[in-house]
Amino acid sequence: MPTKLSVNLNAIAMLRNRRDLPWPSVTGIGRIALAAGAHGLTVHPRPDQRHTRYSDLPAIRALIDDEFPQAEFNIEGYPTEEFLDLVEKNQPEQVTLVPDDPSQATSDHGWNFEEAGEFLEPVVRRLKKGGFRVSLFSDPDPQAVPAAKKVGADRIELYTGPYGGFHSNPEKAASELERLGKTADAAMAIGLEVNAGHDLVVDNLPPLVKRIPALAEVSIGHGLTADALEYGMAGTVRRFLKACGW
Numbered sequence: 001m002p003t004k005l006s007v008n009l010n011a012i013a014m015l016r017n018r019r020d021l022p023w024p025s026v027t028g029i030g031r032i033a034l035a036a037g038a039h040g041l042t043v044h045p046r047p048d049q050r051h052t053r054y055s056d057l058p059a060i061r062a063l064i065d066d067e068f069p070q071a072e073f074n075i076e077g078y079p080t081e082e083f084l085d086l087v088e089k090n091q092p093e094q095v096t097l098v099p100d101d102p103s104q105a106t107s108d109h110g111w112n113f114e115e116a117g118e119f120l121e122p123v124v125r126r127l128k129k130g131g132f133r134v135s136l137f138s139d140p141d142p143q144a145v146p147a148a149k150k151v152g153a154d155r156i157e158l159y160t161g162p163y164g165g166f167h168s169n170p171e172k173a174a175s176e177l178e179r180l181g182k183t184a185d186a187a188m189a190i191g192l193e194v195n196a197g198h199d200l201v202v203d204n205l206p207p208l209v210k211r212i213p214a215l216a217e218v219s220i221g222h223g224l225t226a227d228a229l230e231y232g233m234a235g236t237v238r239r240f241l242k243a244c245g246w
C-alpha cells in the first residue's frame with residue numbers, strides 16, 4: 001500500500017490567527033483536503049495556541065466523524081498534562097509525541113530516548129490504555145530505535161527537516177535520505193511502524209517513499225500549504241477581478 005497523507009492544518013490556522021476573522025477556516029480547508037483524498041488531518045497545538053487553537057480540535061473531530069469516518073485525526077505535541085487532557089477530550093486515532101519546547105519556532109529534533117525513556121514510558125502506557133496509536137518523533141539514528149520500542153510506542157515519526165533543508169544540495173540530501181532509510185529499516189525490523197514528516201514537498205517525497213516503501217504515513221503542512229497558495233492563486237485572482245466588475 002502506498003504511503004498515507006495526513007494534512008497538517010497548523011499553517012492554515014496561523015494564517016487565520018492574523019485577524020479576528022474566521023478565514024481561512026481550519027475545518028473548511030480540512031474538508032477540502034479530505035474530499036481530495038487525504039487520509040487524515042494533523043494538528044500540532046502549542047501552549048500559546050499561535051497555530052491550531054485548542055477550540056479547533058472538537059470541530060476537526062466532528063468533521064472526520066460526520067463526513068469522513070475512514071480518515072484519521074493525528075494530534076502532535078509535547079506531553080504535558082494539559083496536552084494529554086486535550087488528547088483524551090478529542091480522541092484522535094494517533095498521538096505523535098514531540099520533544100518541543102514552547103519557545104521553539106517549530107519542531108527541530110526528535111526524542112533522546114535514553115534520556116527521556118523514564119518520562120515517556122508511563123505517558124505512552126496511559127495513551128495506549130486510552131486506545132490511541134502512539135508515534136514518537138525521532139531523529140534519523142538507527143542506534144536509537146530499540147529504546148523507542150522499549151518505551152512502548154507503536155510507531156516512530158522520522159524527523160525529515162534536515163532532508164528537506166538540503167533541497168539545493170543533492171549529495172547531502174542523498175546521504176540524509178540513507179540515514180532515514182537505515183533508521184526505518186532498523187525500526188521495522190523490531191516491529192515498529194514508521195511515519196515521517198517535516199519540510200516534505202512534492203519534489204523530495206518520491207525518493208523518500210522509494211527508499212522506504214513501507215512508510216506508513218507522511219504528515220505535511222508548510223510545503224503543502226505553500227503549493228495550495230501557488231497553484232490556487234491564479235483562479236482566486238480571477239474571482240476577485242470578477243467581483244471588482246472585470
Ligand SMILES: CC(=O)[C@@H](O)[C@H](O)COP(=O)(O)O
Pocket residue numbers: 008010011043044051076098105106107137197198221222
Ligand atoms: C512534528 C512536526 O514536525 C510538525 O508538527 C511540525 O512541528 C509542524 O508544526 P508547525 O507548522 O507548527 O511548525
Ligand SMILES: NCC(=O)COP(=O)(O)O
Pocket residue numbers: 008042076157196197198199200219220221222223224
Ligand atoms: N509531523 C510533521 C508535520 O505534521 C508537518 O510538518 P511541515 O510539513 O509543516 O514541516
